[in-house]
Amino acid sequence: MLRVFLMLAAFFGFTGVALGAFAxxxxxxxxxxxxxxxxxxxxTYQLVHALALIGVALLxxxxxSRLVTWAGICFALGIxxxxxxxxxxxxxxISKLGMITPIGGLGFLAGWLCLGLAAWRVS
Structure with missing residues (x-):
């Protein structure tokens, strides 16, 4: 999963910077x-969680731990x-798209929760 998460982090980091400049x-x-x-x-949330994906990859x-893997998946889906x-x-x-946004926010929260639980289980 190291390669996948690093590639996702690079993609989301690159596109986050590009979109920020575009805006x-x-x-x-x-x-x-x-x-x-x-x-x-x-x-902002894309760039923060691109960095989090680098941390997940290294961790x-x-x-x-499946929890670390799930943290990365949740961060990517959240983005x-x-x-x-x-x-x-x-x-x-299209304002109805705003209904999707909290689902992504829950993805971020789930990712951080998975990361915290993985840390808790380290002996």
């Missing part, structure tokens, strides 16, 4: 301040659902 330079005149702030929230080399829904919401204005 700062290409969207500031196209989106309202409110939508621009929402877009930036997606970027997976030391701990053979797609949370950040992805915010990006699409701001670009399309």
């Amino acid at each position: 700062a330079h290409g969207l500031k005149d196209r989106l309202s301040e409110q939508y621009l702030a929402i877009f930036h929230t997606g970027v 997976a080399t030391q701990l053979q 797609v659902l949370f950040s992805g829904s915010l990006y699409v919401l701001t670009m399309t204005g």
